[in-house]
Amino acid sequence: MDVTKIRADFPILSRTVRDGKPLVYLDSGATSQRPRQVLDAERAFLEQHNAAVHRGAHQLAEEATDAYESARARIAAFVGAAPDEVVFTKNATEGVNLVAYAFSNAATFGGESARFAVGPGDEIVITELEHHANLVPWQELCRRTGATLRWYSVTDDGRVDLDSIELTERTKIVAFAHQSNVLGTVLPVAELVARAKAVGALTLLDACQSVPHMPVHFGELGVDFAVFSGHKMLGPSGVGVLYGRAELLAAMPPFLTGGSMIEMVRMEGSTYAAPPQRFEAGVPMTSQAVGLGAAVDYLTDIGMDAVHEHELELVDRALAGLAEVPGVRVVGPRDLVDRGGAVAFVVDGVHAHDVGQVLDDRGVAVRVGHHCAWPLHRRFGVAATVRASFHVYSTPEEVDALVEAVRAAREFFGVS
Amino acid sequence: MQLEQMYQEIILDHYRTPHGAGLREPFDAESFQINPTCGDEITLRVRMEGDVVADVSYETLGCSISQASASVLTDLVVGKSKEDSLTVLGAFQAMAQGRGQVEPDEDVLGDGVAFAGVARYPARVKCALLGWMAFKDALVRSEEKP
Numbered sequence: 001m002d003v004t005k006i007r008a009d010f011p012i013l014s015r016t017v018r019d020g021k022p023l024v025y026l027d028s029g030a031t032s033q034r035p036r037q038v039l040d041a042e043r044a045f046l047e048q049h050n051a052a053v054h055r056g057a058h059q060l061a062e063e064a065t066d067a068y069e070s071a072r073a074r075i076a077a078f079v080g081a082a083p084d085e086v087v088f089t090k091n092a093t094e095g096v097n098l099v100a101y102a103f104s105n106a107a108t109f110g111g112e113s114a115r116f117a118v119g120p121g122d123e124i125v126i127t128e129l130e131h132h133a134n135l136v137p138w139q140e141l142c143r144r145t146g147a148t149l150r151w152y153s154v155t156d157d158g159r160v161d162l163d164s165i166e167l168t169e170r171t172k173i174v175a176f177a178h179q180s181n182v183l184g185t186v187l188p189v190a191e192l193v194a195r196a197k198a199v200g201a202l203t204l205l206d207a208c209q210s211v212p213h214m215p216v217h218f219g220e221l222g223v224d225f226a227v228f229s230g231h232k233m234l235g236p237s238g239v240g241v242l243y244g245r246a247e248l249l250a251a252m253p254p255f256l257t258g259g260s261m262i263e264m265v266r267m268e269g270s271t272y273a274a275p276p277q278r279f280e281a282g283v284p285m286t287s288q289a290v291g292l293g294a295a296v297d298y299l300t301d302i303g304m305d306a307v308h309e310h311e312l313e314l315v316d317r318a319l320a321g322l323a324e325v326p327g328v329r330v331v332g333p334r335d336l337v338d339r340g341g342a343v344a345f346v347v348d349g350v351h352a353h354d355v356g357q358v359l360d361d362r363g364v365a366v367r368v369g370h371h372c373a374w375p376l377h378r379r380f381g382v383a384a385t386v387r388a389s390f391h392v393y394s395t396p397e398e399v400d401a402l403v404e405a406v407r408a409a410r411e412f413f414g415v416s
Numbered sequence: 417m418q419l420e421q422m423y424q425e426i427i428l429d430h431y432r433t434p435h436g437a438g439l440r441e442p443f444d445a446e447s448f449q450i451n452p453t454c455g456d457e458i459t460l461r462v463r464m465e466g467d468v469v470a471d472v473s474y475e476t477l478g479c480s481i482s483q484a485s486a487s488v489l490t491d492l493v494v495g496k497s498k499e500d501s502l503t504v505l506g507a508f509q510a511m512a513q514g515r516g517q518v519e520p521d522e523d524v525l526g527d528g529v530a531f532a533g534v535a536r537y538p539a540r541v542k543c544a545l546l547g548w549m550a551f552k553d554a555l556v557r558s559e560e561k562p
Contacts, residue, residue, distance in 0.1 A: 018418060353454060353479035353543060354423075361419040369454040383455045383477050412419065413428075413480070 001306045007393050009035035009298075021363030024398045029181055029209065029342050029389030030367050031231045034295070038235060041294035042287040052283045054260055068286050071293030072276075075241060078296045079207075079226070080217030085249065087242040087276040088284055092208045093133040095227030095242035096175070098255040098279060099204060100141040103172070107145065109253035116252060118172050120146035125167060125174045125201070127152040127160050128379055131181050132372040134206040134227075138175060147172070154379055158183040158332035162191065171201040178210035178226075182373045182387060183332030184315065184342040186210070193222045202248070208232055212391070213311055213340055215304040218243050230288065234391070235295035239288035242279065249275035256281040299392075307392050311341035314390045314399050318343045321403035327415060328406060331380050344371070344385040347406060349415035352384035358409035359386075364402055421533035422540070423480065430527065431480040436490030440473035445557035449550040451542050456482055460550035464558050467497050472551065479543050481534055486547030488527045498555060504528075505548055511535060512544045 007013050010033045017023050025033060045067055051060035053068045069083070076086040089095045106116035118124070124138045128151050142149045150171075153164040158180070167174065174196040179186045189205065196203045204225040210216050212233035218226050225244045231237035244252070254261055254272055258281040263271040272278045299307065316336055322328045327348035333339045347355050356368035367387045370377045377383065388402050443461035450457045456478035463471040472490045476483050492508075493501040508528050511520040516536040520529040534544045 351479035353456075353481070353540070357422065357537070357540070358419060374455060377455060383457070412423070414432075 001302060001310055001392075003310070003393065003395055006035075006302070007395075009037060010393050011036065013393060017363050017365075018361055024362075024364040024401045026388040026390065026394065026398060026402055027365045027367050028212075028391035028394070029232070029371075029387060031237065032212065032234050032391045033393065034234055034236065034291075035298055037298050038291045038294045042236065042291040045287050045290040050287070053286055054277065055283075064286060067290050067293075068284070071289045071296075074293045075296050078300065079211060079228075079241075079243065080219040080221075081243050082246060084274075084276055085218075085243055085246050087244065087249070087279040088289055089227075089240045089242050089279075090238055090285065091231075091240040092206065092227040092229040093137075093240075095225075095240055096134055096137045096204070096206070098242055099173075099225055099244075099252075100137040101255040102252045104141055104144045105253040105255070112251040113253045116172075118145045118147045121170055122147040123150050123168060123171045124148070125150050125152070125165070125171050127176045127187070128154045129158075129160065129180045129183060129185065129373065129376045130175075130177055131206060131208070132374065133208075134175055134177060134204075135375070152176075154376065157334075158185050159338075160185070160187055160192075162188070162195075167195055167199045167201060169199050171196070171199050173202045173204060173224075175204040175206070177206040177208075178216070179213070179340045179342075180332070180373075180376075181209045181342060182344045182371050182376055182385065184339050184344075185333055186338040186340055188338070189221050189223065197222075209340065209342065212299075213304075214308040224248055230292040230295065233292075233295055234298060235292035236288040239285050239292050241292075244275070246275070249279070252278075254278050254281070258282050260284075302392060308340075310392060311390050311394070312336055312339075314394055314396065315339065315341050315343060317396055317399045318388060318402065321399060322406065325403060325406050325410070327410060331382065331385055341390045342387055343389070344387040345406075346382055346385055347410060347415075350409055350413045352386045354413060355386045355406065355409045358412050359402070359405045362401070362405045362408065364398075364405045366402070422537060424530040424533060426527050426530035427480065427484040430484035430487040434483055434487040436472060436474070436487065436494070437476075438473055439475050440471060443471070443473065444561055445554045447550040447553035447557060449546055449553065451478070451482075451546055453542065454479075456543065456546060458482065458486060458546050458550050460486070460547060460554055462551065462554040462558050464498070467499075469493050469496055469498065469501050474547065474550070476547070478546065481531075481540055481543040482546045485531060485544045486550075488531070489547050489551055492526055492528060493551065501551075502555070505552060508548055509545060512541050 049063040051064040053065045073083045076083045106113040202224040205223040207228040211228040229240040261281040352368040458476045460474040
């Protein structure tokens, strides 16, 4: 993999920040940068084919619909799904909410959807390391329905403790991250899916931090639902994906309703289209979907195995480099076993915000705070961490710049 | 280097040796404030003697900016009348939210003028204001006290 050549595709990486310092972008876990190929695809679509999709019979409408559906098919193939198992959402958060609201709507929707209904005594299971996007929607589902939220706890070394709770026959869904956005931990998907299946529960995988960084095949993983977002995988913001097994989507009630998602509308009531259209109410994001299709093509050309290997090398270097800085504690696994590319750490005596400020002053962009995983930070007894995260364009030199900047932060605040 | 503009020596001094830190009794009102973007927290107590702010005590879990700001706050408001303390608060807030365009008045803000550099970093303005928002809230609560 030629990182220099890849970096040339990302114009933003050659800019400078904070008085002429080269940008060292280590915040791809929050949002990734986009290559020219993605920007060009969006522009070409808008300049040549733009129209509202799935309505209208003119040539532009046909071309726009073809571009939108072609993107869906390529994205589906990228994650081991059939095209009609891929629902476009505005982001991954909406995908989780779509499933959670479908579950509560199921109580009154009738028909086949009754199988999704949850109520008092039923259990929704998550883990303690979830991003708020895979936590708060389930809290709210429980509030609406009277169901109970339970969670697997996290061990000191940042793994999910599979012995911390037992699933029961009242467990309706087990929702968990594929890879922690803070710790980098890769969760034991096969084991969690097996346990859920054993009690007849469904599974939802938050794949926001896995699909952009490693080969992922939802069919082989055996999960029932999965979500991921475009902007973390070199694609546009404003587009995300909900994957659902075809048989489940077909039985699920809608979340948002309105135009496009209908089969037949009368004043007395309406019936709804087959998936995925049933879950795509209104005129959808289109250039964004096309851009995400281009991002998938770009990643496919490089090869997700190569992307993953590249990132692991960077994680290895970061863990080794940070281990040599006194007073730095990595929160999460300190080896490469079942681990991906997010490295969170605290610096003794220097608050994460202050570390981040020194890094920023040197052009190093990282995330500081709780990274939308507040309960996980409480679990580790810290208010905030510094998180470096990588993508295909990140380099070993940037990792070294990070480590050097952390040393500088200690020096600046007089803790060295 | 831009860094020194934000972390002026006065700020670092207050951070290393905070004034008035710790929670004390008696107090008339307490406020707990949190910065949802980073999880930083402050618990701040106010004791009034008539119309005068007699004591401000606090406990923070936060960055150097939020801690130093709380320390400066105690210096600036303790001993002042409620009205005067709110004037200082207003001046501090105007400076912090001024994106570096507001010229701070040292006669009003004392050591607080050191936070003018923070105003140029929008992401850190909330850090500088956390303690002040807690103070404002505690003042309101102290009025509600029977």
